[in-house]
Amino acid sequence: MLTVAGVLAACGDNESTGSDDTKDKNEENNGDDGSAEEDGDVFVLGEEPLDITMFGNYDWYTMPQWGADVATEWIKENKKVNISSIDSGGNAEQKLTTMIVSGELPDFIWTDRGATVERLREGGQLVALDPYLDKYTNLRDWFGEQGINMLRSEDGKLYQFPNWYNSQPFGNAGYVVNKGIYEELGSPSLETTEDLYEYLKLVKENYPDVVPFETDIDGQGINVLYSAFAEGESPANINNVAVPNGDKLSSIFTDEAYVESLKYVSKLFRERLMTQDALTQDADMVREKVSSGQIAVYAGASPTDYARSGHYHLQEQDPDGGYFMIWPIHEEGLDKNEIYPGSYNMMGWNVSVITKSAEDPEKVFAFLDWLTGPEGQSSLIFGPEGEYWDGFNDQGLPQFTEKYYEDAEGLAKVEEDTVNFQWNGNSNFLDTAKAEFELTLPEDKQNWTTQWQHTITWETQYDATQYLNISPLPESEEGIIQQRIGEIFEEARAQAVYAQSDEEVEKIMQNAEKSAQDVGYEKLLEFQTAKWQENLSTLEE
Secondary structure (H helix, E strand, O other), X not given: OOOHXXXXXXXXXXXXXXXXXXXXXXXXXXXXXXXXXXXOOOOOOOOOOEEEEEEEOOOOOOOOOOOOOHHHHHHHHHOOEEEEEEOOOOOHHHXXXXXXXXXXXXXXXXXXXXXXXHHHHHOOOEOEOHHHOOOOOHHHXXXXXXXXXXXOOOOOOOOEEEEOEOOOOOOOOEEEEEHHHHHHOOOOOXXXXXXXXXXXXXXXXXXXXXXXXXXXXXHHHHHHHHHHHOOOOOOHXXXXXXXXXXXXXXXXXXXXXXXXXXXXXXXXXXXXXXXXXXXXXXXXXXXXXXXXXXXXXXEEOOOHHHXXXXXXXXXXXXXXXXXXXXXXXXXOOOOHHHOOOEEEOOOEOOEXXXXXXXXXXXXXXXXXXXXXXXXXXXXXXXXOOOOOEEEEOOOOOEEEOOHHHHOHXXXXXXXXXXXXXXXXXXXXXXXXXXXXXXXXOOHHHOOHHHHHHHHOHHHHEXXXXXXXXXXXXXXXXXXXXXXXXXXXXXXHHHHHHOOOOHHHHHHHHHHHHHXXXXXXXXXXXXXXXXXXXXXXXXXXX
């Protein structure tokens, strides 16, 4: 079966894999360099009907019917935009390959940054967005020039429209504590790794049916604990399987902080102070434990997701109960203000790319730019103006009505109904709008998550933008090495959790280091270092 990579390799630098008519249309629309021709007119949504096709490049993605919910119904009627989707059929790569071969790509593709985007670009399938940035300015205004430059491809052009980007710290990684259990045990200090260890022993002694330390799915809490042993680092190092050391990236298997964190985790595990299915449990299992209050301390990449509803559920049983968050745990002797249990990057999640099959790519960009702006984001996330919001204040943020907090369930449904239309979410705008409004409310009406974001989590997330796009293409030599290193890493991590002593943890990591070097780890680290240094140079511009 042909793959996306194979098809695009065959395309080479051709502008299209379709018919001569399609090629002529692409050249007319985009020019030989892939850039759209620009005139002085600005396209205004609502002046004429605009039909757009899209493809979500994920096996799981199925776009709901556009116009079937209150938000997109308003956009369809008032902005005259209609979106239709090409379904992946559960096999996105095969579907994308078929479309490339037929020369019938959609107007835009929603996909991950990295390999797919660069393959499409190298195959001559994408439209450069640079000519539109000065005509439609929401992306530039909210994302900023630095972010745009970080997304540029090797040819210096911008092809990607980011989703959930943010130039300010954000994220929810950290530690949640069961208030009822904590107060019943005397509210002891919970600042250092030793404090946490002693507290978990106390929980085990007094609450045999409670999980002392909950780690969420995939052992997320294990990664969070790594941050307790290193100033100025974060679990981003674990994601990269590499640790900064001066101006180079070095092996995580020999990193003292990482090894120490695994010794600590292994001790918690063998003393049954943490969940015994840390590496195997699913989300439903975690949700049930948190909702029922059967955990004492809970760490994860976003523990607020479950702890928020769990907090309100526990308060129904006991108004003085619920959950609260603590400042990140640190090893004795480290600066607590240099501990980062999670990370964020200004690029957010994924991207949209406009293809050369688009009849008028500028109009597609105009829609995406409107959607990421104040009116688009407010309409999509909070519904049509007049219900939960009414106009904008002098800061350009939506003015929320009383219904915003009085009908929380209805508001949640609007966002839930549009979650699969959120192709270019603007976290800069939405986080600021929500937070500023929430903080004007009495504490009992404030969103639980928002409270802790403002007091703890946003202050303790690490900016990992510098590590974006440092991974090689999967089919390259370095990409094949990276896959092998990932397998070695996961196996060593699991073995370390189940180790019976600190010495065994050290031996496991030494063996992992040798195995990694045998498959070319140093070559991968050199590649990643070069990409990292390029990012640092771009960020300094």
